Amino acid sequence: MLVYLTKRILYTIPIVLGVSLVCFLLVHLAPGDPLVSVLPPDASEDLKQQLLVIYGFDRPYWEQFLRWVGRALQGDLGYSIASGRSVTTEVLRAVGNTLILASVATVIGFFFGLLFGFVGGYFRDSWIDKTASALAVVGVSVPHYWLGMVLVIIFSSQLNWLPPTGAGPGASSDWQPDWAHIRHLILPAVTMSVIPMGIIARTIRALVADILSQDFVQALRAKGMGELGVFLHIVKNAAPTALAVMGLQLGYLLGGSILIETVFAWPGTGFLLNAAIFQRDLPLLQGTILVLALFFVLLNLIVDLVQSLLDPRIQRS
Amino acid sequence: MSSALISPLDRGGPAQPLLTVRGLVKHFAVKGSVFGAKAVVRAVDGVDFEILKGETLGVVGESGCGKSTTARLLMHLIAPDAGTLIFDGEPVGTGGLAMREFRRQVQMVFQDSYASLNPRLTVEASIAFGPQVHGIATRAAIDRAHGLLDRVGLDPSRFASRYPHELSGGQRQRVNIARALALQPRLLILDEAVSALDKSVEAQVLNLLLDLKEEFGLTYLFISHDLNVVRFMSDRVAVMYLGKVAEIGPSETVFDKAAHPYSAALTRSMPSMDPDNRTEEAPIAGDPPNPINPPSGCRFHTRCTFAEAPCSATPPTLAAVGIGHKVSCLMHEPGSGHSKAAAS
Amino acid sequence: MALARSTAEIAALPPVIDKSEGYWASVWRRLRRDKVAIIAGLVVLALILMAIFAPYIAPADPLSGRITRRLRPIGTEGFPLGTDELGRDMLSRLIHGARMSLLMGVTPVIIAFGLGSTIGIVAGYLGGWFNTIAMRTIDIFYAFPSVLLAVALSGALGAGLTNALVSLSVVFIPPIARVAEAVTTQVRNRDYVEAARASGAPGFTIVRVHVLGNVLGPIFVYATSLISVSMILASGLSFLGLGVRPPEPEWGLMLNTLRTVIYSQPWVAALPGLMIFITSISFNLLSDGLRSAMDVKQ
Numbered sequence: 004m005l006v007y008l009t010k011r012i013l014y015t016i017p018i019v020l021g022v023s024l025v026c027f028l029l030v031h032l033a034p035g036d037p038l039v040s041v042l043p044p045d046a047s048e049d050l051k052q053q054l055l056v057i058y059g060f061d062r063p064y065w066e067q068f069l070r071w072v073g074r075a076l077q078g079d080l081g082y083s084i085a086s087g088r089s090v091t092t093e094v095l096r097a098v099g100n101t102l103i104l105a106s107v108a109t110v111i112g113f114f115f116g117l118l119f120g121f122v123g124g125y126f127r128d129s130w131i132d133k134t135a136s137a138l139a140v141v142g143v144s145v146p147h148y149w150l151g152m153v154l155v156i157i158f159s160s161q162l163n164w165l166p167p168t169g170a171g172p173g174a175s176s177d178w179q180p181d182w183a184h185i186r187h188l189i190l191p192a193v194t195m196s197v198i199p200m201g202i203i204a205r206t207i208r209a210l211v212a213d214i215l216s217q218d219f220v221q222a223l224r225a226k227g228m229g230e231l232g233v234f235l236h237i238v239k240n241a242a243p244t245a246l247a248v249m250g251l252q253l254g255y256l257l258g259g260s261i262l263i264e265t266v267f268a269w270p271g272t273g274f275l276l277n278a279a280i281f282q283r284d285l286p287l288l289q290g291t292i293l294v295l296a297l298f299f300v301l302l303n304l305i306v307d308l309v310q311s312l313l314d315p316r317i318q319r320s
Numbered sequence: 321m322s323s324a325l326i327s328p329l330d331r332g333g334p335a336q337p338l339l340t341v342r343g344l345v346k347h348f349a350v351k352g353s354v355f356g357a358k359a360v361v362r363a364v365d366g367v368d369f370e371i372l373k374g375e376t377l378g379v380v381g382e383s384g385c386g387k388s389t390t391a392r393l394l395m396h397l398i399a400p401d402a403g404t405l406i407f408d409g410e411p412v413g414t415g416g417l418a419m420r421e422f423r424r425q426v427q428m429v430f431q432d433s434y435a436s437l438n439p440r441l442t443v444e445a446s447i448a449f450g451p452q453v454h455g456i457a458t459r460a461a462i463d464r465a466h467g468l469l470d471r472v473g474l475d476p477s478r479f480a481s482r483y484p485h486e487l488s489g490g491q492r493q494r495v496n497i498a499r500a501l502a503l504q505p506r507l508l509i510l511d512e513a514v515s516a517l518d519k520s521v522e523a524q525v526l527n528l529l530l531d532l533k534e535e536f537g538l539t540y541l542f543i544s545h546d547l548n549v550v551r552f553m554s555d556r557v558a559v560m561y562l563g564k565v566a567e568i569g570p571s572e573t574v575f576d577k578a579a580h581p582y583s584a585a586l587t588r589s590m591p592s593m594d595p596d597n598r599t600e601e602a603p604i605a606g607d608p609p610n611p612i613n614p615p616s617g618c619r620f621h622t623r624c625t626f627a628e629a630p631c632s633a634t635p636p637t638l639a640a641v642g643i644g645h646k647v648s649c650l651m652h653e654p655g656s657g658h659s660k661a662a663a664s
Numbered sequence: 665m666a667l668a669r670s671t672a673e674i675a676a677l678p679p680v681i682d683k684s685e686g687y688w689a690s691v692w693r694r695l696r697r698d699k700v701a702i703i704a705g706l707v708v709l710a711l712i713l714m715a716i717f718a719p720y721i722a723p724a725d726p727l728s729g730r731i732t733r734r735l736r737p738i739g740t741e742g743f744p745l746g747t748d749e750l751g752r753d754m755l756s757r758l759i760h761g762a763r764m765s766l767l768m769g770v771t772p773v774i775i776a777f778g779l780g781s782t783i784g785i786v787a788g789y790l791g792g793w794f795n796t797i798a799m800r801t802i803d804i805f806y807a808f809p810s811v812l813l814a815v816a817l818s819g820a821l822g823a824g825l826t827n828a829l830v831s832l833s834v835v836f837i838p839p840i841a842r843v844a845e846a847v848t849t850q851v852r853n854r855d856y857v858e859a860a861r862a863s864g865a866p867g868f869t870i871v872r873v874h875v876l877g878n879v880l881g882p883i884f885v886y887a888t889s890l891i892s893v894s895m896i897l898a899s900g901l902s903f904l905g906l907g908v909r910p911p912e913p914e915w916g917l918m919l920n921t922l923r924t925v926i927y928s929q930p931w932v933a934a935l936p937g938l939m940i941f942i943t944s945i946s947f948n949l950l951s952d953g954l955r956s957a958m959d960v961k962q
Contacts, residue, residue: 021804029820144945146896149937156930258809280819423864436855440877450863
């Protein structure tokens with residue numbers, strides 16, 4: 004057990020290094036001059052050289068990479084070219100907002116996904132199952148940015164029940180647990196929850212159907228156990244997988260929130276990423292992507308560790 | 321022993337063994353811990369034997385004793401860690417006998433008849449693949465496939481263009497035999513080739529194998545855990561225990577007058593046809609020891625009823641105790657210190 | 665086993681299969697019985713035909729519009745699906761949009777299928793250090809959520825069709841390579857591959873005859889399941905302004921420019937997204953049907 008845990012944690016190190024390398028290379032993939040957005044069009048060659056040295060762009064790539072990693076380890080991701088502010092500060096503020104959105108969406112998606120999945124797997128091939136399966140397919144096939152627009156059309160533009168954009172009243176970007184802010188959270192969170200809902204429903208349905216067909220369920224019924232008892236056994240057996248899928252989905256939503264944040268003008272990492280791309284603010288782009296990817300790696304690690312604690316069979320595979 | 325036809329490929333005459341195996345070793349690394357302290361499974365740990373021309377050499381032993389690994393080593397499907405193979409007087413893999421030519425002369429039938437046929441190829445395509453690889457034109461290879469199908473009892477007009485899933489287990493194993501014969505090999509390795517078949521089908525396939533041996537002048541290495549089948553098929557028998565040969569000799573000798581306590585226990589465990597002659601006690605206690613850390617000295621001493629102090633210290637050597645009969649046991653080694661051994 | 669049977673027994677046997685059915689023929693036979701998959705397949709076919717024959721089907725020019733007739737509602741005379749913010753005919757733009765949207769959604773999967781399955785099959789068949797290097801590199805790309813990787817790459821490369829296609833291809837190579845590696849490793853250890861090696865066949869011949877036929881099917885089905893995701897992501901990139909540029913009719917881009925008018929003509933604005941949805945769900949259902957038609961033991 005300890006061996007597996009150690010191995011799994013050690014295995015994360017090369018992944019983290021690789022992820023940093025990819026984030027670093029992204030900037031050098033970009034065509035054109037990295038300074039293009041800060042330089043006035045008539046900048047002198049002297050000024051240009053000075054800035055290159057200040058940002059360290061004149062050093063060899065490997066040296067730039069090592070310095071960048073070294074500083075990142077100390078929590079310094081450089082300064083935004085557009086705003087001049089620390090990338091770390093900007094990213095951390097945005098991550099908080101995205102985390103709220105993604106967590107609420109995961110919880111909603113998880114609840115309905117479990118419901119549909121269990122009902123579908125339990126009453127296999129009944130009309131309930133077919134409806135639940137259809138909803139799950141819709142969930143994974145719908146372009147969620149469009150779904151967000153449709154929800155805005157219905158609940159904001161037509162019914163005027165909920166605010167269409169922003170995280171709170173008056174373009175506030177600091178989230179607070181009051182009703183005004185919750186109202187702003189509802190539409191983006193529901194939109195976002197559709198993705199994990201479909202995936203969780205599909206996974207759970209297959210899992211429950213599989214468990215139900217196994218011999219031990221027959222044995223439990225033969226022993227005279229009631230349906231509730233059988234149901235609890237199934238829950239116990241399905242829980243590790245369900246939790247794993249939920250953890251991974253949270254990671255996907257954190258990293259993939261850009262489209263939904265754009266639709267709802269939600270002041271999170273996606274919004275930041277959008278700004279960084281269109282202002283060609285490369286340090287900000289690099290830093291945001293690195294933080295999101297590391298979050299995802301960390302979540303993967305936690306999911307694997309928790310799962311191996313819950314289900315000792317995992318480590319053998 | 322069936323009379324071996326003189327093959328045009330024959331070099332040393334009938335007295336020269338077809339295949340001589342010397343000191344064959346294969347250890348598999350198993351990942352033990354994070355920091356690379358690797359444990360090894362001693363799957364095959366110094367195996368010597370010979371296969372004579374035209375005979376059937378049976379190989380028996382419990383699962384995990386290294387029978388199948390030996391077969392795969394002989395086929396060079398996995399590379400041995402040490403050991404030499406001499407095929408009809410020529411060392412394999414050297415200038416004398418190229419690997420490709422050796423492979424053509426030695427073929428194998430696997431246990432799982434379904435897994436050993438490509439599900440996307442028709443029966444005739446599977447059989448014709450080997451000859452095509454060795455440069456035979458497609459048409460001629462297909463003709464050869466049809467001839468072999470007919471020979472193994474499957475009407476080519478009905479079976480040639482079928483797919484494996486459309487055949488029964490016995491039919492598939494006949495196809496596998498035809499596929500192995502398509503390269504006109506001299507040695508056929510049958511690795512549990514009939515073990516997965518129903519008893520009635522098994523008997524038919526065994527009889528087919530005997531007929532084919534006669535007709536094509538084949539030599540068989542017959543691996544099985546089923547002692548009755550091995551006794552029915554084999555001229556000589558090798559008994560393996562934990563990666564080593566415990567005893568090898570003529571079939572009747574090994575089955576009726578086994579010299580090694582392990583062989584004796586194995587043969588006693590065969591169910592008797594005579595109800596008055598039932599086996600009462602379990603002949604061998606427990607499971608075989610872990611091959612990662614095999615017992616010291618004689619590997620069987622942990623389960624042997626005759627074990628004495630020297631057995632856990634001195635590894636026995638495989639030595640002759642009769643004509644063509646070798647055994648690896650201190651009781652038969654003069655001067656070994658075992659109370660039943662002769663003084664030197 | 666028919667060898668030892670009497671004539672009476674043989675007469676009672678089920679009829680002999682005269683013509684053996686090949687693998688793909690049996691897949692098609694099963695797929696034909698799956699009504700949902702067939703309908704989805706027909707929708708996909710219709711979308712492809714619509715894209716090919718767009719200039720002949722579309723009633724108007726998708727690029728020219730007049731500002732005086734902008735934002736007409738659905739059902740307007742002459743403009744059955746209304747007009748957009750520049751007064752262009754929505755129906756014609758949606759029909760023409762199928763060209764770019766399908767191209768952007770399907771091309772990356774085709775490229776990734778080619779490259780990813782090559783990497784995966786070679787890594788799976790060779791094993792050893794090549795496998796380790798290839799698969800560990802792929803693990804690194806796996807550490808990025810797909811949307812993030814697509815946006816990051818095309819954001820760094822800059823907007824444009826080619827860059828969007830490159831980014832999406834890079835996103836789909838790792839998952840396809842992983843599946844390809846897994847199925848190839850499985851097939852490589854089958855006895856029939858061992859038997860082929862035992863016959864002395866060279867590695868390339870074994871891969872061509874015994875491996876490809878058994879792994880391309882599962883990899884292909886997996887790749888088709890990615891088309892739906894790719895459609896959503898590709899249009900998503902255009903929606904963010906990272907794909908094709910205006911005035912090109914492309915569903916994601918149309919959705920983006922119409923976003924400003926959801927208060928005046930909400931249902932017209934929602935139409936391009938509906939097209940993406942229909943396309944994506946059809947590919948998804950078709951892929952599901954294909955998978956269950958292929959996933960039959962024996």
